[in-house]
Amino acid sequence: GAVVSQHPSWVICKSGTSVKIECRSLDFQATTMFWYRQFPKQSLMLMATSNEGSKATYEQGVEKDKFLINHASLTLSTLTVTSAHPEDSSFYICSARDGQGAWELFFGEGSRLTVL
Amino acid sequence: GQQLNQSPQSMFIQEGEDVSMNCTSSSIFNTWLWYKQDPGEGPVLLIALYKAGELTSNGRLTAQFGITRKDSFLNISASIPSDVGIYFCAGLNQGGKLIFGQGTELSVKP
Numbered sequence: 001g002a003v004v005s006q007h008p009s010w011v012i013c014k015s016g017t018s019v020k021i022e023c024r025s026l027d028f029q030a031t032t033m034f035w036y037r038q039f040p041k042q043s044l045m046l047m048a049t050s051n052e053g054s055k056a057t058y059e060q061g062v063e064k065d066k067f068l069i070n071h072a073s074l075t076l077s078t079l080t081v082t083s084a085h086p087e088d089s090s091f092y093i094c095s096a097r098d099g100q101g102a103w104e105l106f107f108g109e110g111s112r113l114t115v116l
Numbered sequence: 117g118q119q120l121n122q123s124p125q126s127m128f129i130q131e132g133e134d135v136s137m138n139c140t141s142s143s144i145f146n147t148w149l150w151y152k153q154d155p156g157e158g159p160v161l162l163i164a165l166y167k168a169g170e171l172t173s174n175g176r177l178t179a180q181f182g183i184t185r186k187d188s189f190l191n192i193s194a195s196i197p198s199d200v201g202i203y204f205c206a207g208l209n210q211g212g213k214l215i216f217g218q219g220t221e222l223s224v225k226p
Contacts, residue, residue: 043216093158107158
């Protein structure tokens with residue numbers, strides 16, 4: 001099956017710094033990628049839809065200036081958490097859809113962010 | 117907004133027992149999915165359901181899509197320790213977005 005890889009798998013940063021998380025589709029082209037956030041023992045909450053070559057679409061309540069998304073190529077989307085605070089500590093997961101029109105979403109391994 | 121209500125929230129069972137969990141929604145979904153998530157990893161697709169009333173199996177897993185397209189159940193037969201994890205139902209809406217249930221955390225005692 002298709003492979004989606006995230007990097008880094010975990011990161012610890014100081015409050016006020018910015019952190020970038022990468023999501024790559026390794027063996028397919030993804031015109032659309034999705035970013036989710038998951039708190040411990042909770043469900044995956046969709047944050048935004050990342051579209052290659054255009055602006056991301058954010059879900060209600062998600063600050064677009066806080067969570068910057070860039071989808072510059074068909075195999076890479078990045079999520080930057082700007083001026084991170086402890087409440088931003090979470091598990092961030094991306095998923096990608098094969099650009100061939102299939103519905104199936106392939107998920108990355110997730111990136112755990114801890115803000116001190 | 118669209119929501120999926122999943123139950124039970126957690127289950128503690130003995131190895132070898134069968135497990136059943138279900139999911140309901142106030143909205144209709146054309147595609148219903150069941151995922152498993154191991155600690156510190158992304159979810160992995162177990163079963164996809166496309167047709168109302170469809171019953172689909174994948175090894176020891178069986179899932180059914182409700183006639184109304186608003187509910188589904190997942191059964192796991194003869195559970196084993198590696199079945200431990202969190203199981204999520206998810207509905208694919210018309211906008212192509214996945215809406216997840218709250219998850220069922222399964223613990224299996226050897």
